[in-house]
Amino acid sequence: MITKYYFINKFETNNIDRLDKQTAVIYRNYNSKLINNELILKIKRYCQKKKIKFYLSNNIKLAVKLGLDGVYIPSFNRSTKHLSFSLKKNFIIMGSAHNIKEIKIKEKQGVNKIFISSIFKKNKNYLGIIKFKLVSNLTSKKVVALGGISKKNLNKLRLLNNFEFAGISYFE
16 A cells, blocks of 8 residues: 655645545645635545545644644754644654755654655755665655656655655646
């Protein structure tokens, strides 16, 4: 069973309708400074109806307040303030990292899973399969592959014994 994470920037029901039960939604709206609690609650209710987990990006306090399944902490967020928060039992904290230094920061932040990028997308954080495997072996946390994953290269993830991945283009 492959667990998948779908990053969304806006709420479109037709995209969520196509997801299976092994897919979770991570809402990240970095384009707006305004936080729309009503929209987040609307997405939460829709995901609950579809039996899909729903996570909020980069706002732990709000994710806890709204009773979401968890939070995703991007690599640029190095804060540990959330360690003093009281979290519900099944609340998941996930974070992304691009290198060993960022992995260690995510471990200090108490994340349950680390999204490591970029496995396939050839950008400034590009790792490729071999470096991805080496970097992911440096943490005891569960690792999620991120970056450039498509239906064409999905089988390559099986080589890594990694059954979790995240993305945008894979789902659209």
